[in-house]
Amino acid sequence: MKADERILSKIVEILHQHVSKKTAIRAETNLEADLSVDSLKSMEILAAVEDAFDISIPINVLSDIETVEDLALEIEGLLKEQQ
Amino acid sequence: MGLFNKFQKTRESIETLRHYSNSFFRIVIDEVISGTEAVINGRPTILAGTNNYLGMPQRKECIEAACQAIMEQGTGTTGSRMANGTYSIHVELEQAMSRFLHKKHTIVFTTGYSANLSVLSTVVGPKDIVILDADCHASIYDGCRLGGVQVYRFRHNDMADLGKRIERLSKGGANILIAVEGLYSMLGDRAPLREIVRLKTRYGAYLLVDEAHSLGVLGEKGRGLAEEAGVEDDVDFVIGTFSKSLGSVGGYCSSNHKELELLRFTSRPYVFTASSSPANIAAARKAIEIIEREPELRRRLWENANQLFNRLQEMSFVLGPAPSPIIPVRFQEIPQAFEAWNGLLENGVYVNIVLPPASPDGTALLRCSLSASHSPDQVEKIAKAFKKIKHLA
Numbered sequence A: 001m002k003a004d005e006r007i008l009s010k011i012v013e014i015l016h017q018h019v020s021k022k023t024a025i026r027a028e029t030n031l032e033a034d035l036s037v038d039s040l041k042s043m044e045i046l047a048a049v050e051d052a053f054d055i056s057i058p059i060n061v062l063s064d065i066e067t068v069e070d071l072a073l074e075i076e077g078l079l080k081e082q083q
Numbered sequence B: 001m002g003l004f005n006k007f008q009k010t011r012e013s014i015e016t017l018r019h020y021s022n023s024f025f026r027i028v029i030d031e032v033i034s035g036t037e038a039v040i041n042g043r044p045t046i047l048a049g050t051n052n053y054l055g056m057p058q059r060k061e062c063i064e065a066a067c068q069a070i071m072e073q074g075t076g077t078t079g080s081r082m083a084n085g086t087y088s089i090h091v092e093l094e095q096a097m098s099r100f101l102h103k104k105h106t107i108v109f110t111t112g113y114s115a116n117l118s119v120l121s122t123v124v125g126p127k128d129i130v131i132l133d134a135d136c137h138a139s140i141y142d143g144c145r146l147g148g149v150q151v152y153r154f155r156h157n158d159m160a161d162l163g164k165r166i167e168r169l170s171k172g173g174a175n176i177l178i179a180v181e182g183l184y185s186m187l188g189d190r191a192p193l194r195e196i197v198r199l200k201t202r203y204g205a206y207l208l209v210d211e212a213h214s215l216g217v218l219g220e221k222g223r224g225l226a227e228e229a230g231v232e233d234d235v236d237f238v239i240g241t242f243s244k245s246l247g248s249v250g251g252y253c254s255s256n257h258k259e260l261e262l263l264r265f266t267s268r269p270y271v272f273t274a275s276s277s278p279a280n281i282a283a284a285r286k287a288i289e290i291i292e293r294e295p296e297l298r299r300r301l302w303e304n305a306n307q308l309f310n311r312l313q314e315m316s317f318v319l320g321p322a323p324s325p326i327i328p329v330r331f332q333e334i335p336q337a338f339e340a341w342n343g344l345l346e347n348g349v350y351v352n353i354v355l356p357p358a359s360p361d362g363t364a365l366l367r368c369s370l371s372a373s374h375s376p377d378q379v380e381k382i383a384k385a386f387k388k389i390k391h392l393a
Helices: A005-018 A038-053 A059-065 A070-083 B005-020 B060-071 B089-100 B113-123 B138-147 B159-170 B193-202 B226-229 B260-268 B278-293 B294-312 B332-344 B376-390
Strands: B029-034 B037-040 B043-049 B105-109 B129-133 B150-154 B176-181 B207-211 B237-241 B251-255 B327-330 B352-353 B363-367
Touching: A005 A038, A005 A070, A038 B150, A059 B105, A059 B150, A059 B251, B005 B332, B029 B105, B037 B294, B043 B376, B060 B376, B089 B105, B089 B251, B089 B278, B105 B113, B105 B260, B113 B176, B113 B237, B113 B251, B113 B260, B129 B159, B129 B294, B138 B150, B150 B159, B159 B176, B193 B226, B207 B226, B207 B332, B207 B352, B251 B260, B294 B327, B294 B332, B332 B352, B332 B363, B332 B376
Parallel strands: B129 B150, B129 B176, B176 B207, B207 B237
Antiparallel strands: B029 B037, B037 B043, B105 B251, B237 B251, B327 B363, B352 B363
16 A cells, blocks of 8 residues: 655655654655664654644554554554544 | 574673673672662672662561561462452551542552553553653553553653643543653653643543652652642542552552442453562551651651752752752763763762663663662762762763
């Protein structure tokens, strides 16, 4: 399943504010292995994502999110639930 | 893939830590000299990282109560509270805790960890929501995970962040429980409980406060942060442990909700664990009596905390936000923190070293905890040992 391009590009924009500017970020980029997102950084990123999309992401789903696309799909699902 | 391949990263981390300090893995208390001094690696060492806030493990009355309980009732109960593991002393301690905390109901658990596990895995479920402070203890996270409740974090002590989240989440109509701690175990700072109560009331949420580090430490009568903040009636569930200021082992939850009693039938960590040993229960019961009648213990604890905080502040260490019996000394780099920790140990002072991700904001901490039993001279020795490692901070 492919993630919505608009959601993806917004996430990439947010990630660029929190990780090394030099790193190229794509849908398949692994948050931990490629971007070194640790638990502390993940909290900052999630808070920014939640504000950007006006949603709340439960921490229960975090263990299933490995890539940028996983995060985008999760957000897509939460936005659909809200509608 | 072998079964143990998943531990490769752990192995590497341990090797890295070993490179910084071999002592880190060899901290064994060879001999207890007093509540504030022990022999470590063959050397008398001042203990400044033990959570022994009031000196209860060494109090003669507590030791005698524990010994008497063993002599009369044995070393263990060999059963769950649900089966043969509820003795009259368990019930009496529950009644004593209810009286002390001004709550109608109390359940005593085998550990503080299992108190959080029991309550949070049962009181809330998959259709409910928990909003917790990001710096909450692992037992709060684990309790939520066991019960399958939806969990949302807010930034540590950030009321704007909590307000934003509770407003957003309250629109869905689910029950919301806010979980915070009285005194946070790493930074030693208090939850802004009055503001949290204001939000709880506004959005019709429930509130759980873990007073593990604040029981006996905060409040005029030692009932914790809720007493100090004047909001005891607004706290739905007070959780705590007997293993810190009470110097025993065990945990409790007190509440005015009569449904708390139903946890005795529905909480798996309560039903499927052996109950606390008679010695632990008797020691905790005696310690509560002492806390009630000796407010001077709290005064001495705070004098020691203020003395060390002020001395370290004079030396320009970067500390926690305010004086507290828990004083974190911050280090930006892990190697320097280890060198400082080793230096303190060589100078006869033991403190806790806390590394990311266990430390709250990515820095390494040397965590001091004070006791009412520390003498002013010992506090000064701790300060002098820190002075010797100041160049590393």
